[in-house]
Amino acid sequence: MASREVIQYETPLSRAFRWFSAVFLAFYVVWTVLPLFIMFMSSFKDLLEAFKLPAVGDWAGVTVFFEFTPTTKHYYELFARLGFTTYLFNSLVAAGGSAVVSVILGSMCAYSLSRIDFKGKGDLFFWIISTRMAPVVAVMVPLYWIFRQLDLVGTLPGLILAYTTFNLPFAIWILKGFFDNVPYAIEEAQMIDGATRFQALRAILPLVAPGIGAFVVLCILFAWNDYLFAAIIGSGGAKTLPAATRELVQPQNIQWGQIMAAGVVTTLPMMFLGLVIRKYLVTGLTMGAVKE
Amino acid sequence: MAKVSFRNVWKKYGDMPAVKDLNIECPDGSFLSVLGPSGCGKSSTMRMVAGLEHITSGQILFDERPINGLAPKDRDVAMVFENYALYPHKSVYENMANPLKLRGQDASVIKERVTAAAKLLEINHLLERRPQELSGGQKQRVAIGRAIVREPNLFLFDEPIAHLDAKLRAHMRGEIKHLQRTLGTTMIYVTHDQLEAMSMADTIAVMHDGELQQLGTPREVYNHPVNAWVAGFVGEPAMNFVDVGVEDRAGRAHFIHQNFAVPVTEEQQRRLSDGSRGSALRMGVRPDALSISMTKPSDSCITGKIFVTELLGGDMIVDVDLDDCRIRVKTSTEFSGEEGQTCYMTVNTNKWHAFSKENGKAFF
Ligand SMILES: Nc1ncnc2c1ncn2[C@@H]1O[C@H](COP(=O)(O)OP(=O)(O)OP(=O)(O)O)[C@@H](O)[C@H]1O
Ligand SMILES: [Mg+2]
Numbered sequence: 001m002a003s004r005e006v007i008q009y010e011t012p013l014s015r016a017f018r019w020f021s022a023v024f025l026a027f028y029v030v031w032t033v034l035p036l037f038i039m040f041m042s043s044f045k046d047l048l049e050a051f052k053l054p055a056v057g058d059w060a061g062v063t064v065f066f067e068f069t070p071t072t073k074h075y076y077e078l079f080a081r082l083g084f085t086t087y088l089f090n091s092l093v094a095a096g097g098s099a100v101v102s103v104i105l106g107s108m109c110a111y112s113l114s115r116i117d118f119k120g121k122g123d124l125f126f127w128i129i130s131t132r133m134a135p136v137v138a139v140m141v142p143l144y145w146i147f148r149q150l151d152l153v154g155t156l157p158g159l160i161l162a163y164t165t166f167n168l169p170f171a172i173w174i175l176k177g178f179f180d181n182v183p184y185a186i187e188e189a190q191m192i193d194g195a196t197r198f199q200a201l202r203a204i205l206p207l208v209a210p211g212i213g214a215f216v217v218l219c220i221l222f223a224w225n226d227y228l229f230a231a232i233i234g235s236g237g238a239k240t241l242p243a244a245t246r247e248l249v250q251p252q253n254i255q256w257g258q259i260m261a262a263g264v265v266t267t268l269p270m271m272f273l274g275l276v277i278r279k280y281l282v283t284g285l286t287m288g289a290v291k292e
Numbered sequence: 293m294a295k296v297s298f299r300n301v302w303k304k305y306g307d308m309p310a311v312k313d314l315n316i317e318c319p320d321g322s323f324l325s326v327l328g329p330s331g332c333g334k335s336s337t338m339r340m341v342a343g344l345e346h347i348t349s350g351q352i353l354f355d356e357r358p359i360n361g362l363a364p365k366d367r368d369v370a371m372v373f374e375n376y377a378l379y380p381h382k383s384v385y386e387n388m389a390n391p392l393k394l395r396g397q398d399a400s401v402i403k404e405r406v407t408a409a410a411k412l413l414e415i416n417h418l419l420e421r422r423p424q425e426l427s428g429g430q431k432q433r434v435a436i437g438r439a440i441v442r443e444p445n446l447f448l449f450d451e452p453i454a455h456l457d458a459k460l461r462a463h464m465r466g467e468i469k470h471l472q473r474t475l476g477t478t479m480i481y482v483t484h485d486q487l488e489a490m491s492m493a494d495t496i497a498v499m500h501d502g503e504l505q506q507l508g509t510p511r512e513v514y515n516h517p518v519n520a521w522v523a524g525f526v527g528e529p530a531m532n533f534v535d536v537g538v539e540d541r542a543g544r545a546h547f548i549h550q551n552f553a554v555p556v557t558e559e560q561q562r563r564l565s566d567g568s569r570g571s572a573l574r575m576g577v578r579p580d581a582l583s584i585s586m587t588k589p590s591d592s593c594i595t596g597k598i599f600v601t602e603l604l605g606g607d608m609i610v611d612v613d614l615d616d617c618r619i620r621v622k623t624s625t626e627f628s629g630e631e632g633q634t635c636y637m638t639v640n641t642n643k644w645h646a647f648s649k650e651n652g653k654a655f656f
Contacts, residue, residue: 183375183377185373185375185377186377186379186380188342188344188364188373188377189371189373189377189378189379189438190379190390190394191343191344191363191364191365192342192344192364192365192369192370192371192391193365193390193391193394193438194365194391194394194395195365195394196363196365197363199394203379206381207380207381
C-alpha cells in the first residue's frame with residue numbers, strides 16, 4: 001500500500017493558516033470546556049460562593065473562583081430528597097431501551113434493504129428517511145394524542161417507543177450503508193460452508209459491529225439529551241434527568257447548586273461512555289469502510 | 293461424492309439468457325472443466341450448482357436426485373470463489389474451520405482436518421494470520437483449504453488460480469489435479485484458460501455465449517473440435533484459419549487458395565459433403581501441423597513470405613503472410629529464415645480441419 005501521508009509544502013499562506021488554526025482551536029477549547037468546568041466546580045459550592053465573581057477586567061481576582069469550601073450537599077439533596085435515583089434510572093432505561101430496540105429492528109430492516117431487491121425499494125427507503133424530515137415539534141401533538149389513546153403517556157415503554165420512532169429511520173439509514181459495504185460473497189461462502197440464511201447474516205454481524213456500535217452511541221445520546229419527549233410523553237411517571245433538572249427552576253427560587261449538580265450527573269455518564277468506546281469507534285469505523 | 297447432471301438448464305437474468313439449454317453429464321469422481329471466455333456463463337453455471345442462483349428452467353441432478361429446490365447447505369458442495377470470499381475478521385485457521393464448525397464437528401476433529409489441509413497446501417505457518425495479511429496466492433490456497441477440509445459431494449472451483457503468476461499457476465495446476473485424484477471427489481472447475489482445462493480435466497465443456505459448444509476429453513476437444521469457434525479457442529498459439537475453395541482434381545478433392553492447392557485424404561474426402569464442392573470452406577490448421585522450409589519441398593505446399601519470427605525459448609513461431617491472410621507456424625529454433633524472404637510450408641493433412649463457412653461446423 002502506498003503511504004497514507006499527506007504531503008504538504010510550507011508556503012506563507014499555509015504558515016499563516018497554521019497560526020490561525022492554532023488560535024482558533026485554543027479559543028474553541030476554552031469555549032467548550034469552560035462551561036463544563038464552571039458547572040463542575042459550582043456543583044461543589046455553596047450558593048453564596050458560587051456567585052462570588054471578580055469584577056470585569058480584574059484578572060488577578062480570578063482566584064476568588066477557586067476560594068471555596070467544597071460541599072456535596074447538592075448531590076445529597078438530589079439523590080436523597082428529590083428522587084434523582086429514579087430519574088437516573090429512567091434516563092438509563094429510556095436511552096438504553098430505545099437503543100437496543102432500534103438497533104435490533106434497524107439492523108434487520110437495513111439488512112433486508114441492503115440485500116434483497118424488490119419493487120419500490122427506492123421509494124420505501126426514501127419514505128423511511130423522510131419520516132425524519134418533519135421537525136419533532138410538528139409531530140408532537142398528534143403523537144401525544146396517539147400515546148394518550150394507548151395509555152402510554154408517562155410510562156417508560158411509551159418513552160422508549162417515542163425515541164425508537166425517531167431513532168429507527170436513522171438506524172436503518174446508517175446501518176444500510178454498513179451492510180452495503182460487506183460483500184455478499186461472504187454470506188454466500190457461509191451458506192456453502194453449511195450455514196442457513198440466518199446464520200449467514202449472523203456471521204457478518206462482526207463486520208458491521210463498528211456501525212452498530214456507532215449507532216448505539218448516537219441513539220443513546222439522542223435519548224439521553226432529549227428534553228421535549230421527556231417533558232411531554234414522559235411527564236409524570238417516566239421523568240428523566242433533563243426533565244427533572246428543568247423542575248429545579250422554580251418561580252420563587254432557582255436552585256443553582258442543585259442544577260449544576262444535576263448537570264454533572266447528566267453529563268458524566270455520557271463522557272464516560274465516550275471515553276470507553278472512543279478507541280473502538282475510531283478503529284471500527286475505518287474497518288467497516290474497507291472493501292475486500 | 294456424486295454424479296452431476298445438467299438437463300436442459302437455462303439461466304436468465306431478466307430477459308438476458310446467460311446459460312442456454314445446458315446438457316452435461318459429469319460422472320462420479322471425474323474432473324469436469326468448464327472452459328470459455330469471459331462472460332460466457334461459467335460462473336452462472338457454477339452458482340446454479342451451488343445454489344446461489346435460481347435455476348431459470350431445467351434441472352440439475354446429483355446422483356439422479358434433482359437439487360433445484362435445495363438450499364446451499366443441503367447440497368453439500370464445497371466451493372472456491374472467483375474472489376476467494378474469505379472471512380476478513382477471522383484468522384486463516386478459523387476460515388478453514390468454519391465449514392466443519394457449522395456442521396457440528398468436534399474441536400479435535402476440526403483441528404486435525406484443518407492442520408492436515410494446511411500442511412497439504414503449505415500454509416500451516418499462516419494459520420494465525422488474517423486474510424488481509426496474506427498475498428493473493430496464499431489467500432487462494434486458504435480458499436482451497438476451506439473447500440477441502442470436509443468431504444463434500446462435489447468441489448466447485450471458480451477460476452481459483454486466475455490471479456496468480458504464471459509459475460505459481462503451473463505449480464497449483466499440478467497440486468489441484470493431484471488433490472482431486474487423491475480425494476476422488478467429483479470436481480467442476482471453471483476457467484477461461486484453455487491450458488488449465490487441457491492439462492487438468494478428464495472432460496472439458498467448452499462454452500461460448502451461454503451455449504455448450506463441445507463436451508469431450510481434452511484430446512477430443514483439441515484434435516477434433518466440433519466447430520471453428522472451439523478450434524480457435526483451444527490451443528496456443530491459436531489455430532490458423534484460411535478461407536479456401538474446394539475442387540475435384542483427378543477424383544480427389546483439393547483445397548484451393550491463391551497460394552496453394554492441397555489434396556485432402558481419402559477419409560476426409562468422404563466427410564466432405566457433396567454440396568461443399570465449389571462452395572467456400574474455412575480450412576483450419578494448427579501452427580504445429582505445419583512445417584516450414586526455405587526450399588520448395590513439393591508442389592502441394594503453401595508459398596508465403598515471412599512477416600516476423602519470434603523466439604519462444606525452445607520453439608520458434610514464424611508469422612507468414614499469404615496473399616490474403618497471415619498464418620503462424622511453429623518450428624524449431626534452427627529455422628534460419630529472415631523477414632521478407634519467401635518460404636514454403638507443408639501441411640500435415642492428417643491434422644488439418646475443414647469448417648463450414650456458414651455455421652462454422654466441422655467437416656473433419
Ligand atoms: N447478477 C447478474 N445480473 C445480470 N446479468 C448478469 C449477472 N451475473 C452475470 N450476468 C451476465 O451473465 C453473463 C454470464 O456471466 P458469468 O458471470 O456467468 O460469466 P463468466 O463466464 O463467469 O465470466 P468470467 O470469466 O468473466 O468470470 C454475462 O454476460 C454477465 O454480464
Ligand atoms: Mg466468472
